[in-house]
Amino acid sequence: MADKSRIDEPTGTEFVGHEWDGIEELNTPLPRWWLWTFYATILFSAVYVVLYPAWPLVERATAGVLGWSSRGELVEEMGRADLARAGTFEQIAATDITKLPADPDLMGQAIAGGAAAFKQHCVQCHGAGAAGYEEFGYPNLNDDDWIWGGELAEIEYTLTHGIRWEGSDETRSNYMPAFGDVFDADQLDAITQHVLSLSGKAQSNATGAELYAQNCAACHQPSGEGDQMQGAPALNDAIWLYGDDPAQVSQQIAYPRHGAMPGWSDKLDPVTIRMLAAYVHSRGGGEYAGEATDEVAPETGEVATDEVAVAPEDGGDGQL
Amino acid sequence: MVNSDTLASTNGEAGGRDWGKALPSAKADPIAATARHAPSQPPPELYEKRKSVHNKRIDGPFRRFKWLVMFVTLTIYYVTPWIRWDRGPYAPDQAVLIDLANRRFYMFDIEIWPHEFYYVAGLLIMAALGLFLVTSAVGRAWCGYSCPQTVWTDLFQHVDRFIDGDRNARIRLDKAPWNAAKITKRGVKWSIYLIISLLTGGAWILYFADAPTLFRDFFTLEASPVAYVTVGILTFTTFWLGGFMREQVCIYMCPWPRIQAAMLDEKSLIVTYKDYRGEPRGSLKKAKQHPDEYGDCIDCLQCVAVCPTGIDIREGQQVGCITCALCIDACDKVMADIGRPRGLIDYATLEQCEAEAAGKSTHSTWKALLRPRTLAYFAIWGGIGGAMLFALGTRTHTELTVSPDRNPPFMLMKDGTIRNAYTLRLRNMEARPRDMEVALAGLPAGSLMWTDRIGAEQAAFQQIITVPANETRIVRAYVTVPATSTVDEFAFRLTSLDEQGESDIAETTFASPTSQP
Numbered sequence: 001m002a003d004k005s006r007i008d009e010p011t012g013t014e015f016v017g018h019e020w021d022g023i024e025e026l027n028t029p030l031p032r033w034w035l036w037t038f039y040a041t042i043l044f045s046a047v048y049v050v051l052y053p054a055w056p057l058v059e060r061a062t063a064g065v066l067g068w069s070s071r072g073e074l075v076e077e078m079g080r081a082d083l084a085r086a087g088t089f090e091q092i093a094a095t096d097i098t099k100l101p102a103d104p105d106l107m108g109q110a111i112a113g114g115a116a117a118f119k120q121h122c123v124q125c126h127g128a129g130a131a132g133y134e135e136f137g138y139p140n141l142n143d144d145d146w147i148w149g150g151e152l153a154e155i156e157y158t159l160t161h162g163i164r165w166e167g168s169d170e171t172r173s174n175y176m177p178a179f180g181d182v183f184d185a186d187q188l189d190a191i192t193q194h195v196l197s198l199s200g201k202a203q204s205n206a207t208g209a210e211l212y213a214q215n216c217a218a219c220h221q222p223s224g225e226g227d228q229m230q231g232a233p234a235l236n237d238a239i240w241l242y243g244d245d246p247a248q249v250s251q252q253i254a255y256p257r258h259g260a261m262p263g264w265s266d267k268l269d270p271v272t273i274r275m276l277a278a279y280v281h282s283r284g285g286g287e288y289a290g291e292a293t294d295e296v297a298p299e300t301g302e303v304a305t306d307e308v309a310v311a312p313e314d315g316g317d318g319q320l
Numbered sequence: 321m322v323n324s325d326t327l328a329s330t331n332g333e334a335g336g337r338d339w340g341k342a343l344p345s346a347k348a349d350p351i352a353a354t355a356r357h358a359p360s361q362p363p364p365e366l367y368e369k370r371k372s373v374h375n376k377r378i379d380g381p382f383r384r385f386k387w388l389v390m391f392v393t394l395t396i397y398y399v400t401p402w403i404r405w406d407r408g409p410y411a412p413d414q415a416v417l418i419d420l421a422n423r424r425f426y427m428f429d430i431e432i433w434p435h436e437f438y439y440v441a442g443l444l445i446m447a448a449l450g451l452f453l454v455t456s457a458v459g460r461a462w463c464g465y466s467c468p469q470t471v472w473t474d475l476f477q478h479v480d481r482f483i484d485g486d487r488n489a490r491i492r493l494d495k496a497p498w499n500a501a502k503i504t505k506r507g508v509k510w511s512i513y514l515i516i517s518l519l520t521g522g523a524w525i526l527y528f529a530d531a532p533t534l535f536r537d538f539f540t541l542e543a544s545p546v547a548y549v550t551v552g553i554l555t556f557t558t559f560w561l562g563g564f565m566r567e568q569v570c571i572y573m574c575p576w577p578r579i580q581a582a583m584l585d586e587k588s589l590i591v592t593y594k595d596y597r598g599e600p601r602g603s604l605k606k607a608k609q610h611p612d613e614y615g616d617c618i619d620c621l622q623c624v625a626v627c628p629t630g631i632d633i634r635e636g637q638q639v640g641c642i643t644c645a646l647c648i649d650a651c652d653k654v655m656a657d658i659g660r661p662r663g664l665i666d667y668a669t670l671e672q673c674e675a676e677a678a679g680k681s682t683h684s685t686w687k688a689l690l691r692p693r694t695l696a697y698f699a700i701w702g703g704i705g706g707a708m709l710f711a712l713g714t715r716t717h718t719e720l721t722v723s724p725d726r727n728p729p730f731m732l733m734k735d736g737t738i739r740n741a742y743t744l745r746l747r748n749m750e751a752r753p754r755d756m757e758v759a760l761a762g763l764p765a766g767s768l769m770w771t772d773r774i775g776a777e778q779a780a781f782q783q784i785i786t787v788p789a790n791e792t793r794i795v796r797a798y799v800t801v802p803a804t805s806t807v808d809e810f811a812f813r814l815t816s817l818d819e820q821g822e823s824d825i826a827e828t829t830f831a832s833p834t835s836q837p
Binding site: 027029030031032033034035104111127128129131140142143144145199234237238239282284285286288 | 365366367368369370568572725726727728731732733734735736739741772773775776777796798
């Protein structure tokens with residue numbers, strides 16, 4: 001062991017007495033306060049262990065006498081956020097949905113709120129992009145084809161009362177008769193061709209046209225434009241809920257499937273439903289009542305500066 | 321006055337001087353040689369108490385320069401937030417403002433947005449290169465003159481001197497018992513510390529909000545809690561680091577001295593004691609009796625007495641030396657008094673010292689400043705600065721970014737056309753609202769665009785959108801092309817409808833059932 005009393009010539013510093021392969025440690029004293037700081041950190045940790053959750057146990061960590069928890073903090077923060085949103089919610093609740101677009105700021109808030117609620121309640125069937133699933137008959141909400149109406153108020157009604165939902169007496173409901181036992185195979189084929197011809201996908205024929213006029217036109221209208229009042233889909237457009245393949249169309253005529261959607265009046269508050277309607281309407285296919293131009297907020301003049309903070313789509317990174 | 325024996329003994333090894341060896345004090349320290357290191361003594365202490373520094377008042381060119389730097393830096397610090405700068409009604413009128421809430425950084429005519437953070441990164445790179453440049457040229461000038469720790473420590477030391485008297489009085493007071501007089505003096509002194517600290521912390525927050533408003537709110541207790549917390553923390557750190565920790569911050573806490581020490585070379589200006597001229601040191605009386613045996617240093621310890629970090633510069637370069645040059649002032653004064661030439665302690669490069677010690681002619685200090693290393697640093701530093709200024713001067717204040725919807729990538733409409741949806745970000749970096757035209761480029765006639773606010777019945781090839789002042793407006797745009805179109809790439813063109821006519825183009829894709837995923 002090295003001699004403690006020796007001093008290092010160039011620096012005039014004494015050796016501590018440790019040596020490794022000829023490398024020796026010099027004693028450069030730490031400041032005393034440094035030592036006290038170290039003791040203070042030990043003391044701090046002792047206090048911290050008592051006050052806050054610290055020791056991990058099997059189920060959870062020790063609670064700490066302050067009762068603080070990250071979950072509790074989250075609940076508190078969410079409560080504060082709810083409180084901050086309360087004013088907007090009240091405003092939306094007090095505004096008739098047809099008047100919402102007149103207030104671009106409020107409409108923006110409603111769309112943003114609806115986008116959040118959509119992710120929670122609607123994506124399971126309609127998909128994250130609201131594009132639906134053709135193979136299951138979940139409709140696409142982005143397009144401009146609406147079975148029960150695409151105006152704000154109509155969407156809100158559908159959301160509230162559902163489609164063929166036993167939870168509401170006012171639910172949207174209809175049942176297309178099954179023609180599989182009425183028509184024979186040739187007739188079925190003929191009428192399928194005629195239905196497809198309405199949108200130019202096939203050649204019409206006399207049998208099909210006649211059968212259509214007798215059996216279908218009452219609801220789907222003679223030229224196939226459908227009737228939103230009855231929930232009869234348009235047959236003269238490019239959009240087919242259950243597919244535009246002749247076999248799929250024929251199948252739907254013979255043994256129609258009837259989609260159902262739960263109403264949300266028992267699960268969601270009216271404001272959330274209203275915001276969802278605004279969001280669905282904003283997906284690019286929303287319809288406007290009557291003279292549509294009056295409803296749309298004109299793109300002129302003053303725009304509230306905080307309006308742009310509302311990311312209508314992805315709720316993402318705001319105005320960055 | 322060069323003593324050849326000393327030189328021979330200290331200058332022996334090939335390749336230059338061993339500056340550590342040139343210090344007789346450590347070796348010759350009688351206490352070190354006996355009391356501390358006698359074998360019978362207990363093992364060395366691993367911790368030691370701080371030795372208070374009571375630096376003596378000194379006047380001289382460097383002290384006056386320090387006053388000037390202190391005045392300028394403190395003036396900049398306290399006055400800057402109050403400078404107004406007219407940017408029109410839509411932007412703050414504070415010349416220098418870090419607007420965290422709105423994510424803007426204003427500096428006179430320059431306005432930095434978060435997406436331009438590379439300018440801030442560039443500034444930081446320039447600061448680092450500036451440090452390299454200054455260090456390689458003039459050593460630890462930052463430490464000695466303009467570091468806030470140095471400036472505030474200096475300020476507090478003046479307070480000490482003002483309340484307690486100069487060095488000797490302060491040493492006496494330190495040792496004195498805690499009687500009424502000492503308690504009063506300490507109370508007054510620490511109160512002044514506290515006021516200075518409060519002003520320091522208080523001025524800091526003014527950079528982050530409108531200064532006059534915040535100033536009023538602060539005293540009417542209407543400012544945000546974070547303002548009070550910030551002031552509290554900065555008051556405490558100023559009080560503690562400036563008032564009590566002082567040179568220990570430089571010696572134990574700050575990384576700069578290490579970094580800067582690593583950057584010094586034999587051509588860097590440092591404050592150095594010319595031992596070849598001063599050694600062997602001896603009192604004035606001894607030197608008079610034996611003029612040939614002694615160097616210029618009369619061991620008066622004035623250089624130690626005035627040092628704000630309490631070191632002995634005669635021990636050579638050390639981490640505690642912040643190169644404030646007060647010892648030069650002190651030594652020059654003594655040299656003048658005893659009729660010797662000034663500069664026994666002086667700003668010099670190690671190379672100069674070596675040449676001087678060997679009796680050769682020395683290069684001028686200017687030559688030390690202008691050498692490839694400093695010039696290279698300056699070139700890089702200036703290059704980055706110039707490039708940033710150029711970029712800032714020529715940047716457009718209109719920008720468009722586009723992200724196409726991926727889910728669903730395209731949408732079939734009733735009439736058979738394909739619709740794509742896009743999220744457009746229209747950035748208006750002017751401090752006024754601007755009408756901007758968004759147009760489709762590269763799509764066939766008959767293509768239509770509408771947005772979340774402009775309904776489908778107003779769909780057109782281009783739309784006019786008002787973007788608020790100093791904002792990015794997010795617009796969800798819908799685009800359809802005629803059913804016959806096979807286009808799969810196009811662009812949005814944004815044009816500001818004002819005399820500037822700035823434009824930006826953002827290319828994107830148009831997805832359809834036939835397009836390759």
